[in-house]
Amino acid sequence: MRTLLSVITALFLALPAMAQDTAPAPDRSATGGATTLEDILARQRGEEVDQTFRRENLGDPDSAAGMASQLGTLGGSSDPELWRALRFGSADITVSSGGEVASVLIQDGGMSWLEFREGPLAKYGGYLLLGTIALLIVFFILRGRVKLDYEKTGRTVTRFKTFERASHWLLASSFILLGITGLLTLFGRMFIAPYISKEFNATLLLASKYIHNNVAWAFIVALVAVFFLWVWHNIPNRTDITWFAQAGGIVGSKHPPAKKFNGGQKIIFWSVILLGGSISLSGVSLLFPFELPMFMKTFDLMRSVGIESLPIYGPLPIGLAPHEEMQYAQAWHAIVAFVLMAIIIAHIYIGSVGMEGAYDAMGSGEVDEAWARQHHSLWLEELEAKGKAAPKDATPAE
Amino acid sequence: MRAMFMGFAAMIVIAVGSYFVLQEVGYSAEARGSGNAVRLD
Numbered sequence: 001m002r003t004l005l006s007v008i009t010a011l012f013l014a015l016p017a018m019a020q021d022t023a024p025a026p027d028r029s030a031t032g033g034a035t036t037l038e039d040i041l042a043r044q045r046g047e048e049v050d051q052t053f054r055r056e057n058l059g060d061p062d063s064a065a066g067m068a069s070q071l072g073t074l075g076g077s078s079d080p081e082l083w084r085a086l087r088f089g090s091a092d093i094t095v096s097s098g099g100e101v102a103s104v105l106i107q108d109g110g111m112s113w114l115e116f117r118e119g120p121l122a123k124y125g126g127y128l129l130l131g132t133i134a135l136l137i138v139f140f141i142l143r144g145r146v147k148l149d150y151e152k153t154g155r156t157v158t159r160f161k162t163f164e165r166a167s168h169w170l171l172a173s174s175f176i177l178l179g180i181t182g183l184l185t186l187f188g189r190m191f192i193a194p195y196i197s198k199e200f201n202a203t204l205l206l207a208s209k210y211i212h213n214n215v216a217w218a219f220i221v222a223l224v225a226v227f228f229l230w231v232w233h234n235i236p237n238r239t240d241i242t243w244f245a246q247a248g249g250i251v252g253s254k255h256p257p258a259k260k261f262n263g264g265q266k267i268i269f270w271s272v273i274l275l276g277g278s279i280s281l282s283g284v285s286l287l288f289p290f291e292l293p294m295f296m297k298t299f300d301l302m303r304s305v306g307i308e309s310l311p312i313y314g315p316l317p318i319g320l321a322p323h324e325e326m327q328y329a330q331a332w333h334a335i336v337a338f339v340l341m342a343i344i345i346a347h348i349y350i351g352s353v354g355m356e357g358a359y360d361a362m363g364s365g366e367v368d369e370a371w372a373r374q375h376h377s378l379w380l381e382e383l384e385a386k387g388k389a390a391p392k393d394a395t396p397a398e
Numbered sequence: 399m400r401a402m403f404m405g406f407a408a409m410i411v412i413a414v415g416s417y418f419v420l421q422e423v424g425y426s427a428e429a430r431g432s433g434n435a436v437r438l439d
Contacts, residue, residue, distance in 0.1 A: 162401045169405025177409075211413070218412040222405075288425070365401065 033057060034080070055088045089321065101290045101322045113327035121331065122186055125338040132342040136349045146250060146355040148370055156366035157383055164229055165365050171222035171272070177215050179341050181208035186334065213287060220280045227273055233260040234269040239378060249375070250350075260379045268347050275340040282333040286326065293325035295332075 026038045033053060043049050085091035086106045093103040160168070184192070185208050193201040242256050243263035249255040256262075261269065285292040299316045309315040320328070351358050357371040372380040 162404070165401035166404040166408065169402045170408045171405075173406050174409050174413075210417070214413040214417045215409060217416040218409040221412055222409075363399065363402075 028053065051088075054084055057084070104321050104323060107321050107323045109321065109324045109327060113324075113331065116331060117186070117334070118190075121334055121338075122190065125334065126187070128338050128342050129345065132345050136346065136354075140349075140353065143250070145353065146350075148356050148368075149253075149255070149374055150370045152371075153369045155369045157369060157372050157380065157388070158365055159361040159367045159372070160365045162365065165362055167222055167225040167229060168362055170218060171226050174215050174219040174222060175276075175340075175344065178212055178219055179337070179344075181212040181215075182334070182337055184208045185212070216280070216283050216287065219276070220284075223273070223276050223280060230261070230269060231273075234266045236263075236266060239263075240266060255374050255377075257377045258375065258379065259382070260376060262376065264350075268343065271340065271343045275336050275343070278336050279333055279340065282329045282336070285329045286333060289326055290322045293320075293322065293329075295325050295328040296320045 026036055028034065028036050028039075030036065035054065039049055082091065083106075086093075087108060089104070091105075093105060095102040184204055188201045188205055188208075192204060237259070239257060239259060240263035243258055246254050246256040248262060248264045250264075281294065285294055296319070299318075299320075302316060307316070317324075351362065355375075357368060360367050360371070369380065372383075
């Protein structure tokens, strides 16, 4: 009996889904094949509406009413036909300047982009940043600061030279400014305009635009410098496996051996290089609108290796208007930036309050030998072997 | 701290420099998006 009830319940639950799958095309005879009320309601409910009946119904000028007849006042084709042709990109548009871009008069993909930007992007991006900060606070409360196990020796070793540190701070300061101005651009209308004033938000946005567009070049320069400075030390090796197996010593009391950069730092480095590189590429594409479209080429490349669709996103689009290229670039730019911001927040935590002595590496460039032995023992041994570190029995400098 | 300030100074120099360089090159919406038949002022 229980089994029978389960089967009946399952059938009832499945019915709406089955009905959805087999739903016939709406009867549009009452409107002569044009949009019906049901089409409009379905669109308002956020359902996918098959636009084929409109896209392929662009009118036939030969069968249009004559100029002198009642419906012929507009000549060979009516307004709806013209608007439909404009919307679906089949109208023959000639512009005096601006080229292909200016010939796109209606681009309804912009609405999806706007909804994405104000909806999921702002919502989940915001949650990601706030969630990362909350997690770090909880982690700090539970784990506390990673302290030095041994007394400081007073002897220091040079961790980073001046040029390395200046490059790091160039990258860091530009990224923080870009992050803040990017967030103001996205969230200003939601959180500043309604609570402070629209004028203040507008001034802030204008300043943000100038800062974001020009500081971007400093970020790119620093990214290239940092890549060449540290790529050699960030090539993964066997010690990283041990480092990850022991959770980097952050959880527990063990401090796994590491060279100049440990496994976690290598994750940060490659995240900055790859995500920062991707943000830079999409950013340059946005800085020079319509000049450097990248997404259609990327989608074509993906299709050529057999990737036809993406999880969550669905099938890859075919044929993008120049404006859609920009919309994709902006969406990608923001998504990757959110991910990198979350990673960098964690990096800032561990480099400041999260670990005793870590800031010195980028502050003065000199770290205590005890710190180096605890966190980068293999690197310290290399320095000692090269005679670049003070011998263990040396007395600290006055 | 000196390295940090050098980084900040480099950022300001590059940002301001890029602004003037791009202006000099003539890359602006007005320069790129309009033709002789379009007068924006």
